Amino acid sequence: xxxxxxxxxxxxxxxxxxPEQYLYSFKSLANNELVAIEDEQIIVKGRVFDGEGNVIxxxxxxxxxxxxxxFGRFGTGTEKDNSFVFKTQKPGSIDGQAPYLSVILFMRGQxxxxxxxxxxxxxxxNTTDTTLLQIEESRRSTLIAQKQEKFYExxxxxxxxxxxxxxxx
Amino acid sequence: xxxxxxxxxxxxxxxxxxxxxxxxTVLRAPTKPLVLLKQSLSELSGPVFGDFELGTLxxxxxRNSIVNGEPLGERIVVHGTVFNExxxxxxxxxxxxxxxxxxxxxxxxxxxHDAPLDPNFLGAGRCMTDAxxxxxxxxxxxxxxPWGNHYxxxxxxHIHFSLxxxxxxxxxxxxxxxxxxxxxxxxxxxxxxxxxxxDLLISKFDLDATEESFALGYxxxxxxxxxxxxxxxxx
Ligand SMILES: [Fe+2]
Numbered sequence: 001x002x003x004x005x006x007x008x009x010x011x012x013x014x015x016x017x018x019p020e021q022y023l024y025s026f027k028s029l030a031n032n033e034l035v036a037i038e039d040e041q042i043i044v045k046g047r048v049f050d051g052e053g054n055v056i057x058x059x060x061x062x063x064x065x066x067x068x069x070x071f072g073r074f075g076t077g078t079e080k081d082n083s084f085v086f087k088t089q090k091p092g093s094i095d096g097q098a099p100y101l102s103v104i105l106f107m108r109g110q111x112x113x114x115x116x117x118x119x120x121x122x123x124x125x126n127t128t129d130t131t132l133l134q135i136e137e138s139r140r141s142t143l144i145a146q147k148q149e150k151f152y153e154x155x156x157x158x159x160x161x162x163x164x165x166x167x168x169x
Numbered sequence: 170x171x172x173x174x175x176x177x178x179x180x181x182x183x184x185x186x187x188x189x190x191x192x193x194t195v196l197r198a199p200t201k202p203l204v205l206l207k208q209s210l211s212e213l214s215g216p217v218f219g220d221f222e223l224g225t226l227x228x229x230x231x232r233n234s235i236v237n238g239e240p241l242g243e244r245i246v247v248h249g250t251v252f253n254e255x256x257x258x259x260x261x262x263x264x265x266x267x268x269x270x271x272x273x274x275x276x277x278x279x280x281x282h283d284a285p286l287d288p289n290f291l292g293a294g295r296c297m298t299d300a301x302x303x304x305x306x307x308x309x310x311x312x313x314x315p316w317g318n319h320y321x322x323x324x325x326x327h328i329h330f331s332l333x334x335x336x337x338x339x340x341x342x343x344x345x346x347x348x349x350x351x352x353x354x355x356x357x358x359x360x361x362x363x364x365x366x367x368d369l370l371i372s373k374f375d376l377d378a379t380e381e382s383f384a385l386g387y388x389x390x391x392x393x394x395x396x397x398x399x400x401x402x403x404x
Contacts, residue, residue, distance in 0.1 A: 001254050001392045003179045005366040007344040008358060010329060012277035016267025016293040017331060024276065026293050029222055029263070051196035058279070064215060064337055071216035094210055102211045104340055109193030111184035111361045113342060135204060158197050168177060168203040169212045169338050
């Protein structure tokens with residue numbers, strides 16, 4: 001059988017996929033708070049930019065942490081600066097590889113979704129991680145969230161000099 | 170499971186990232202080649218949604234947001250099966266649905282199309298496939314609506330879908346269209362799909378599924394990415 005073709009998520013996904021975040025009266029199946037216990041929490045935060053450097057206000061990110069079985073979803077249309085914010089825990093290392101979150105990215109203007117990963121700047125395992133080493137050095141940093149005082153910052157660039165590495169999986 | 174490898178997107182039927190006729194792809198499509206990733210635990214797993222998480226009217230968009238009467242428009246029932254490319258039906262697949270109302274207006278605050286909202290219609294719902302991979306939901310046939318892509322651009326009638334399959338490689342977001350829609354040949358989102366894939370996005374009118382004096386039936390099957398396991402033998 002042939003795969004069903006993908007189509008864009010479009011601009012109006014919010015009341016179906018992230019309804020509580022956008023204040024629609026429909027229950028959300030997933031949100032951006034993946035763990036409740038505060039002392040285990042990390043915050044991952046960032047924005048998505050188009051090819052002209054404009055912040056994209058209608059993207060949706062899904063993150064998947066296979067190690068801890070955690071899934072989250074957030075649209076970029078509700079924070080003042082159109083960032084996405086996830087409260088989760090540091091994913092652990094699998095098979096000695098650097099910890100990361102899988103990201104599925106959807107937006108108007110994408111006929112098919114994109115996959116990327118979020119690694120963390122304070123992890124020594126980054127230097128020996130086979131996936132990171134597979135990527136040319138100049139682009140590796142696009143996959144690494146930078147530790148700030150209170151959160152990890154991870155910006156996604158769809159195009160340009162800093163274009164984020166996207167994966168085929 | 171550890172030896173399973175899931176198929177990649179099939180370029181014969183999947184749309185390209187850049188499709189300039191659909192203008193917003195120009196600044197939003199990645200330009201550098203994708204990096205092929207060896208599938209690991211992360212790619213071969215994904216969130217599991219249980220039936221218990223669904224509300225009792227989630228599968229019935231004609232009833233799930235009634236305020237003071239029934240939503241206006243043509244009632245339809247949409248059903249089908251979720252398969253993978255190997256032909257295996259996929260049970261327990263979450264299907265999320267969102268759409269415009271019968272006038273072509275979305276509840277979404279950003280939608281400024283000058284057509285009326287329906288106080289009794291939200292346009293969002295969801296359902297799960299059963300043990301045989303089948304699903305069914307009730308809704309109102311969505312109207313066509315204009316958009317800003319080019320002069321006099323109109324989207325064909327469509328329903329948006331989001332599916333979670335066995336793992337994150339199986340993730341699918343798509344749109345279902347209706348047979349005989351004259352707008353299809355003018356819609357760059359639909360035409361972004363290569364010719365071989367286009368028919369796969371058009372539902373079929375289904376008289377057997379049509380409920381007498383109640384709702385017209387449409388059939389729409391989904392096919393998620395398959396894997397290298399032995400092809401499924403029809404019994
Ligand atoms: Fe739409």
